[in-house]
Amino acid sequence: xxxxxxxxxxxxxxxxxxxxxxxxxxxxxxxxxRITTTTICGTDIHILKGEYPVAPGLTIGHxxxxxxxxLGSAVQGYRxxxxxxxxxxxxxxxxxxxxxxxxxxxxAGTAHGWKAIGG
Numbered sequence: 331x332x333x334x335x336x337x338x339x340x341x342x343x344x345x346x347x348x349x350x351x352x353x354x355x356x357x358x359x360x361x362x363x364r365i366t367t368t369t370i371c372g373t374d375i376h377i378l379k380g381e382y383p384v385a386p387g388l389t390i391g392h393x394x395x396x397x398x399x400x401l402g403s404a405v406q407g408y409r410x411x412x413x414x415x416x417x418x419x420x421x422x423x424x425x426x427x428x429x430x431x432x433x434x435x436x437x438a439g440t441a442h443g444w445k446a447i448g449g
Contacts (some may be wrong), residue, residue, distance in 0.1 A: 343380025368394035
């Protein structure tokens with residue numbers, strides 16, 4: 331597998347580029363997906379317009395279809411080479427929010443998992 335990937339990168343409102351980024355490392359609970367099909371979502375348009383603030387350099391795009399390239403050692407129920415879709419709301423399944431059934435509130439970067447996710 332190559333150590334670089336093509337990605338749509340947000341630079342600033344009104345400016346995206348198709349560029350190269352390092353392929354992310356796969357953690358214990360991660361899956362690395364090779365995108366085969368995707369489209370533009372309304373959230374992507376809001377990001378481009380500057381209406382949904384994100385940091386410059388962010389790889390944008392979500393809801394793709396593709397193949398699992400690599401799985402973390404703790405991932406269960408999937409296999410490398412399997413065709414999958416990645417939804418916009420992808421809760422961890424183990425945060426307090428997920429365990430309480432509030433999957434759309436399982437935001438990354440919080441100890442408690444209560445932060446809206448999506449986009």
